Amino acid sequence: MKNYHTFILLLIIIITSTAFSQEQAHWSAARPDGHAPISVMGDHTHHKNEVMFSYKYMPMWMEGSLSGRNAASDGTIFENYMAAPKKMHMEMHMLGAMYATSNNITLMVMAHYLSNSMDLKTKMGMDFGTQSKGFGDISIAALFNLLKLTDQSVHAMLGVSIPTGDIDQRGNTPMMANAQLAYSMQLGSGTWDPILGVTYLGQSDKFSWGAQLKQMLRLGENSETYLLGNQFRAGSWAAIKLNKNFSFSGSLRYTNLSRIKGADKDMNPGMMPLFNTENSGRNQTDAGIGINFYIPKGSLKNLRFASELLLPVTQSVNGIQMKNTSLATFGVQYTL
8 A cells, every 4th residue: 555655646746747847839649659658548539530440469477476575485385275376478469449529539449359378386296287368358438538738638538348258268287177267367357347547648849748547347246256356557657759750658557456356166266376366456566668659641641659568666466476577568550
């Protein structure tokens, strides 16, 4: 909780220190730093009848385990569990589209395809792996402009995540054939999840900056008798325009993920840490660096390529969980 308050304070300082920049310029998305870092979703709105299509590839890596803030060895895990996770690689492919029905309302839809793999080790020393892949949940949202000044803007997000992802992914393990895979290996939440957010943007002649608060709420109970934890995220970023094509960005992001409620009856909580819902929920702060390449004219006008790498600065987990090591995002966006 202390880290959360510190991060929010830093966020306010960043916003207030940049919001009154002496350099004034008319806000424009038609520049390399006209969008937030590529990992930020719902960061901008469009003018009436504009359409934007996007594709993002997001690989994430985990290795080792944490108990609270400290490393947890296999020996510690084997005191209470039959298997220990070693490595996990998650890949997300995201297709998105945005359409502005007016200058004040932009609609957004995102579809996801996920591929997950996990390496584990049994208490008896046997190595094995599990995999899952398929389409995830679909998100739809509306972005509403609340404030538009010459060089600053604020917009709100109201959306919902639709439970189209499978939550009954199974695989063979040394302990059981066709075993239910861990919560983190499933492809969706199994519930209709409201999404609320607000985004602030600022821009000067050579710089841009912004901040976003976003909350995903989990409602009800899914068909496997559990409910994923709520997710709160606060992020801020700043970018420098190097020329008409390139910009670099730096970012900070705080994530709070609540515990899972209930439990999947097909998971034995004594089998491995990721089957036990007591080992769920975490706080994490990441720092990122990104690059944008934008084409302002010609036959490929408004085509944008971007990438960002996020690395954990601090992470604290409930119980025993896997340690996040890095998250990358690569994307392409094209506006009509």
